[in-house]
Amino acid sequence: MGSVDVFTPVLMGIMLGGLYALIALGLSLVFGVMRLINLAHGDLVILSSYISYAIFTYLAVDPILGLVITIPFMLLLGFLIQKYILGRGFAISSETPLIIAFGISLVLQNLNQILWTPLSRGLNTSYSHMSFFIGERQFPVSYLLAFLAGIVVMVGLRAFLTRTYMGRAITAASQDKRAAQLMGINTNRIYGYAFAIAMGAAAVAGVFLGMTFPFTPTSGISFLTIAFGTVVIGGLGSMLGTFLAGIILGLSQTLGGYLFGSASQMLIVYVLVLAILAIRPHGLLGR
Amino acid sequence: MTDETILKIENIDVFHGTFQALWDVSIEVKRGEMLALIGANTAGKTTLLDAVSGLRHPSKGSIQFEGEEIGFLDPYQIVELGITQVPEGRSVFPDMTVLDNLLIGSYAASARKRKAENLEKVYDLFPRLEERKRQVAKTLSGGEQQMLAIGRGLMADPKLMLIDEISLGLAPIVIDEIFRALHKIKATGITVLFVEQNVNRTLKEADRAYILERGRIALSGATADLRENQEVKRAYFGVDTCEVK
């Protein structure tokens, strides 16, 4: 990063915030609808990064274009996971899906490790390492793309949730499951759709994450923490809250790196998340 | 009211885990009537409505709607058949607008095609809902929320409407308005089965009533007869003194 003034980390942090909000969307949706913290969310995002990596490396298809494969794949995977694994867990007890999600997380981590080795990978397209300039300051194009993708997905998801029958049914089920059932909503199926959509958002997140950061099979947990932190800060059910929370975390990371050195920037994010949990367990911007 | 039976519940037992909430309950509902369920707090009224709605399944006995067995169906299938429930405590979707609450009421495929028509009917019945259609539901008053819950139920285009605890926590003037609306709903041919704590009021408004006690049917009959029944007077009007004094 050429310049040393504070403007650079601020803009970087804001752009990063868009990516973080994008990563958090799926976690937030699943938590909102099913009251489940999907411990495998980070690994599912990273799985999408690897799928994009495979499409890019072996088929030479641009990762953004590759979304036409990645999104449907993740939609289907999400639906199947909910229908055949997590959904059954909900019928057993409230903790069962949490432990199952933890199991899925480990399965995915090790599957990714077997398929793609523990080496660090990245989606290095021709444009992901290009830069744009504001004055003398230089910024990576990939950050801007991730930020824009975050906004597009958020606006699209919001429209879906408020304008379509299925979206409204998902919203209804998240606010009052019993009443939703009485409206003729098949909540089990709606859970499947909600999980699928969350995974669709994770697919987009995975692609832009892969263009922004290098990733390894165990990166999932860092991004789970970031997504969780975003949900904690932003509260549930508010797209704007999620967006602002993503930016808060992005800024804390880039400014933390700016002030204390880049080695400690993730530590600052973790400590921030724990501190916020200690002070406001239900979120800064939440109800 | 016709003599045709729309809902027939025969000898059902319903359990909550290991606790038996309903014992050998039988109820018959005629098409077009307004029927009341009366009983104390834990008498099993909500459980009975939930059994009809498919939220709980009877372990014994049968529930027939228009001659078809529905005791094993899931809630969403029951709504498709034309049975809607207005749940206790209103249970409107708090963070959705009034309009979105009404629209989600027409979620069932059978109701979607008559969405516009039913929306108009609801607005006719409760003009206040139209005035507040852009408002978020949790900001409505209790009475308005009850209107919204009933309106949302009507959006499902029901043949049979189950209403739990109509007047709970509402002001008398609002209760009057709700009952006026129920009579209008009944006049359009929809059968109404409601649960109510206020026995006196119920016996005035409904055509017939069933009295549940500890999960069993204790009494039933036309409300005109029940009003004169000595047992009912002793058990209920002894406490509910507002008019019998």
Added chain:
Amino acid sequence: MIFSKREPLLIFAGFVALILASLPVVGAPESWLVYLFLFFIYLAMANMWNLLAGYAGLISLCQPAFLGLAGYAMTVGTWVGIPWWIGLIGGGIVAAVFALAISTAVFRLSGVYFAIGTLVVPEALRMVFYLWRPVGGQMHGAGAGYMVKGIGDLSGDVIYWLALVVALSSVVLMRLILRSELGLGLAAIRDNERSAASSGINIFKLKLYTFIIAAAVTGLAGGVFYLNQGYVEPTATFNVKWTMTLLLATVMGGLRTEEGPILGTIVVVVLYFLLARYGGYSFLIQGLILIGIMLLSPQGIIGLLRRLHLPAAGRVRGF
């Protein structure tokens, strides 16, 4: 006497303990001792996870923090001249104090929030120890590991016995706790948190005590583990794989049963032995087993046995 009603069992347990203790002396194969050592360590930790998740309703995902901090405390202690056995006890205390410290944050969280709040803790610690050099120098792992100093005279047999003692203590401790006021209070909370609170049970306090005890014992077991390993480094120490192992042992045996972790840990160690040669596939398979058990027999092997033998009395309760 807590064992009075089950005297034959006590005699049997004592007999097994004696045999296990005598193995190093009678010249049992080295590989047996290695796997038994792992069994002891995992058993102590799994017992504590069972206490937390099964009995106190705390799905704690920060056990690596306790065992790792204790391991670091013991190891770093040997660098500043503290004998290893004081460091071992000190490690348990460090873990307990750390549990107390983070409880102010994580105990404000309930259910799923608690789980993820605790998941973050070992991750944060891993970075702390990655960056921080408590006593300077760089020995092992990714540049931030330390050797345990001054244990050249310590024989493997002693470490084996230490592990056996920790494992046996954890089993006895579980029995004591579950029959004490603490255990009865936890049972009351589990049955009905609200009525327990209204009958004067201080839920927060009971859960906190449980958390601290579990941290201390997990720390002790961790200390013995690193004593045996001879070095400690952040990546493998503050690793979610530990959590996976403990979870698997408990869930597979039977969460919220006293015998569950013993059975489950045996299976985990056997799996570890069988799957060792498959490297990365090992945890993949363990993850699949975990999911399968949760779905097919949420009460684990114990639940399965109870269902087969006592169809009426052993009604499996969702935990």
